[in-house]
Amino acid sequence: MALEATHRYDDIIxxxxxxxxxxxxxxxxxRAAQFMPFAAVAGYDQVVAETARSNDHDMALADTPVDGLAEGWVPA
Incomplete structure (x- = not known):
């Protein structure tokens, strides 16, 4: 689809x-306040913050070295 040149606003431009x-x-x-984001969904910010906190906790656990003894593994 090619763009066509229009001259509809030549009289006021x-x-x-x-x-x-x-x-x-x-x-x-x-004026800037008119364009600020608004809370369209109540509680959304809290859900995002809790998810981030949970993910940070899970990532910290995943980065913890495991020697196997804490899980009940005993070397043979």
């Missing part, structure tokens, strides 16, 4: 940016 006389511009802080 070079117009100056509109600045309202009635409404003051929004502060950068308030």
């Amino acid at each position: 070079d117009l100056p940016h509109h600045v309202s006389r009635r409404h003051p511009p929004m502060s950068r802080h308030n």
Whole structure:
């Protein structure tokens, strides 16, 4: 699918940016807050943190050297 050149906005593309006389511009802080993530699923952060903690614990156990004696293995 080839892109076609369109000229639908040629009449407005070079117009100056509109600045309202009635409404003051929004502060950068308030504008940025509109795009911040929100908690769409309650408790999701806690589940992720618990999973990470559990995985860290499991990885630490996997990295622990095992001599075989702790599991009841006795050399023959």
